[in-house]
Amino acid sequence: MEKFEKIISSAVPLPLQDVDTDQIIPARFLKATTREGFGDNLFRDWRFDANGTANPDFILNQTNSTGKVLVAGKNFGCGSSREHAAWAIYDYGFKVVVSSFFADIFKNNALNNGLLPVQVSDPFLAKIFSAIENDPSTNLEVDLSNEKITLLATGESEHFEINSYKKYCLQQGYDDIDFLISKRAEIQEFERSLSI
Amino acid sequence: MIPNFKNWQGNTSTPDQMGKTLFDKIWNMHVVHSIEDGPQVLYIDRHFIHEVTSPQAFGGLKKRGIGVFNTSKTIATADHNVPTKDQHLPIKDALSRHQVDTLIKNCNEFGVELYGLGHPYQGIVHVIGPELGITQPGMTIVCGDSHTSTHGAFGNIAFGIGTSEVEQVLATQCVLQRKPKTMKIQVDGLLRKGVVSKDIILYVISQISTSGGTGYFVEFCGSAIESLSMEARMTICNMSIEMGARGGMIAPDEITFEYIKGREFAPQGVDWDKKMSFWKTLKTDEDAQFDREYYFNAADIEPMITYGTNPGMGIGISESVPAVQNTPDPSLTKALEYMDLKGGSQLLGKKIDYVFIGSCTNSRIEDLRMVADLVKGKQKADHVNAMIIPGSKQVEKQAMQEGLDQVLSEAGFELRQPGCSACLGMNEDKVPKGMYCVSTSNRNFEGRQGPGARTMLASPLTAAAAALTGCITDVREMIN
Numbered sequence: 001m002e003k004f005e006k007i008i009s010s011a012v013p014l015p016l017q018d019v020d021t022d023q024i025i026p027a028r029f030l031k032a033t034t035r036e037g038f039g040d041n042l043f044r045d046w047r048f049d050a051n052g053t054a055n056p057d058f059i060l061n062q063t064n065s066t067g068k069v070l071v072a073g074k075n076f077g078c079g080s081s082r083e084h085a086a087w088a089i090y091d092y093g094f095k096v097v098v099s100s101f102f103a104d105i106f107k108n109n110a111l112n113n114g115l116l117p118v119q120v121s122d123p124f125l126a127k128i129f130s131a132i133e134n135d136p137s138t139n140l141e142v143d144l145s146n147e148k149i150t151l152l153a154t155g156e157s158e159h160f161e162i163n164s165y166k167k168y169c170l171q172q173g174y175d176d177i178d179f180l181i182s183k184r185a186e187i188q189e190f191e192r193s194l195s196i
Numbered sequence: 197m198i199p200n201f202k203n204w205q206g207n208t209s210t211p212d213q214m215g216k217t218l219f220d221k222i223w224n225m226h227v228v229h230s231i232e233d234g235p236q237v238l239y240i241d242r243h244f245i246h247e248v249t250s251p252q253a254f255g256g257l258k259k260r261g262i263g264v265f266n267t268s269k270t271i272a273t274a275d276h277n278v279p280t281k282d283q284h285l286p287i288k289d290a291l292s293r294h295q296v297d298t299l300i301k302n303c304n305e306f307g308v309e310l311y312g313l314g315h316p317y318q319g320i321v322h323v324i325g326p327e328l329g330i331t332q333p334g335m336t337i338v339c340g341d342s343h344t345s346t347h348g349a350f351g352n353i354a355f356g357i358g359t360s361e362v363e364q365v366l367a368t369q370c371v372l373q374r375k376p377k378t379m380k381i382q383v384d385g386l387l388r389k390g391v392v393s394k395d396i397i398l399y400v401i402s403q404i405s406t407s408g409g410t411g412y413f414v415e416f417c418g419s420a421i422e423s424l425s426m427e428a429r430m431t432i433c434n435m436s437i438e439m440g441a442r443g444g445m446i447a448p449d450e451i452t453f454e455y456i457k458g459r460e461f462a463p464q465g466v467d468w469d470k471k472m473s474f475w476k477t478l479k480t481d482e483d484a485q486f487d488r489e490y491y492f493n494a495a496d497i498e499p500m501i502t503y504g505t506n507p508g509m510g511i512g513i514s515e516s517v518p519a520v521q522n523t524p525d526p527s528l529t530k531a532l533e534y535m536d537l538k539g540g541s542q543l544l545g546k547k548i549d550y551v552f553i554g555s556c557t558n559s560r561i562e563d564l565r566m567v568a569d570l571v572k573g574k575q576k577a578d579h580v581n582a583m584i585i586p587g588s589k590q591v592e593k594q595a596m597q598e599g600l601d602q603v604l605s606e607a608g609f610e611l612r613q614p615g616c617s618a619c620l621g622m623n624e625d626k627v628p629k630g631m632y633c634v635s636t637s638n639r640n641f642e643g644r645q646g647p648g649a650r651t652m653l654a655s656p657l658t659a660a661a662a663a664l665t666g667c668i669t670d671v672r673e674m675i676n
């Protein structure tokens with residue numbers, strides 16, 4: 001996994017609530033056998049029509065809207081537990097998703113794939129949306145070590161929570177599997193000790 | 197590179213003196229390591245994998261250049277994406293075929309036992325584990341599928357995991373997990389005529405809602421639960437996740453031990469005796485505290501059926517669909533619209549088009565016997581398409597030995613080959629748009645059984661009754 005420290009980037013706004021994993025990556029794309037390439041189908045049915053023609057109204061198809069940060073409405077990532085949703089967002093090129101609430105499983109899946117979910121208050125989320133609306137190229141700073149997200153144009157910032165284990169993993173570029181692999185000797189010992 | 201996690205040598209929490217729940221006991225037994233302000237490293241005794249959620253996990257191992265930590269603890273089967281007709285022929289859909297072929301390749305390469313298509317043990321992953329005696333009390337069991345909770349019927353901790361976690365288990369035989377809270381659901385009393393375990397769980401979910409169990413692991417108990425067979429208990433635990441719970445379990449007893457004894461991978465001889473003395477200790481202490489408790493009376497339960505688009509939207513068969521209130525609940529309005537049902541209407545007598553008997557919830561031999569008993573010597577309604585998908589090759593074989601296939605086909609039911617089938621509609625078994633399907637599966641979400649399909653969840657008895665009459669029927673009127 002890539003190390004995560006600080007990101008300064010413009011952001012892509014998606015001011016919708018309850019964006020579920022079926023919208024993020026529709027079920028018919030679950031037959032793939034690799035993690036890569038899901039970005040092509042991120043928000044597939046919003047991005048393209050049935051013939052594969054890009055929908056000019058959808059935000060990902062607007063050239064003035066780019067960046068490594070996706071900013072979305074409340075309860076992002078609800079629905080099925082498919083990890084493919086986190087893969088698709090990361091594969092597309094996002095490193096951070098900002099919302100005022102995340103579905104539990106999505107949050108875990110994101111963290112396991114180097115994608116940082118930043119949960120902010122509803123008022124701060126509204127501020128971010130209006131800042132982007134005024135200037136689509138406005139920059140956000142996401143500072144993991146200080147657990148702080150800042151609107152650089154105005155200097156307004158907010159603290160966000162992340163448990164210290166997950167923070168350490170992201171900073172070092174480790175995922176849970178790296179952690180478990182570092183414990184292999186201990187696990188082997190444990191396995192041997194299982195009497196029954 | 198071996199990552200350096202030396203800052204993360206958290207302490208295991210100190211054991212307290214209070215009584216423990218069965219869940220706590222099994223969980224604690226499997227904790228290898230606890231991370232401060234983080235999850236715990238939980239050792240996994242049995243790992244089931246299938247074609248849909250495993251390829252990326254094997255891909256991860258390859259990328260890291262490592263093998264499977266303990267190949268004897270992982271068992272694979274192909275079920276989600278397989279056809280239920282002509283399984284001896286190559287799979288027609290190219291993507292599905294590729295997924296199944298990838299599973300075969302990965303299992304060969306990494307040395308994992310595979311019960312694939314054509315193997316006498318092949319079947320739905322949550323059906324084959326128990327029937328082969330692989331699923332046992334006191335274990336931790338995981339699979340990349342949410343209905344792994346089924347195995348909890350044997351008094352173990354079983355739950356579904358994501359693909360990264362599948363990779364964790366393959367690589368280290370462990371997962372990182374936060375311990376959930378505990379919930380007790382006690383059902384006492386005698387079940388009424390025509391009411392079976394599927395009705396109990398649909399009733400419970402309708403009472404506590406699809407999110408009532410979120411954050412909890414459930415232990416089911418009480419005289420109504422204890423009186424159930426193992427297969428009936430599996431139906432209950434299977435659907436525990438439909439109320440949001442991480443999983444469900446039932447303490448093992450003589451019925452459990454009797455079921456396991458003599459199965460393919462059950463312990464034998466001295467091993468059996470050793471296991472038995474361990475299994476008999478697997479109980480919640482009298483003074484143990486649950487974080488939440490619910491009590492229900494079995495006599496209050498009727499045959500159940502769902503009217504909406506989540507499993508919590510269930511009613512007794514003689515009840516009416518809830519009326520839309522003055523301040524309408526948008527999810528109810530949306531559900532009724534999708535199902536094309538009127539608030540306040542009766543479901544009895546409503547014409548249906550499909551009957552699906554199958555899925556890891558209700559596709560075992562007892563389910564098939566229940567259906568065969570009811571339909572013996574009768575005919576399904578002409579307009580109904582009635583499908584029965586046995587849970588495994590072994591169930592299929594047993595059904596044939598008992599002559600159930602004969603009874604079923606004479607009644608106009610089509611007995612197909614094992615797999616998940618129309619439970620999730622990933623293969624070609626789908627319910628067409630706008631059609632009503634009385635289904636013994638576990639999810640009635642919009643589009644779950646096919647785009648626009650209208651699913652009504654019910655027990656095998658209620659489903660079979662609907663197939664015979666062609667409409668929603670109170671099965672109690674058909675049995676003595």
Ligand code: SF4
Nearest residue numbers: 343555556616619620
């Ligand atoms: S039968 Fe349905 S619920 Fe069960 S494992 Fe298969 S897809 Fe999942």
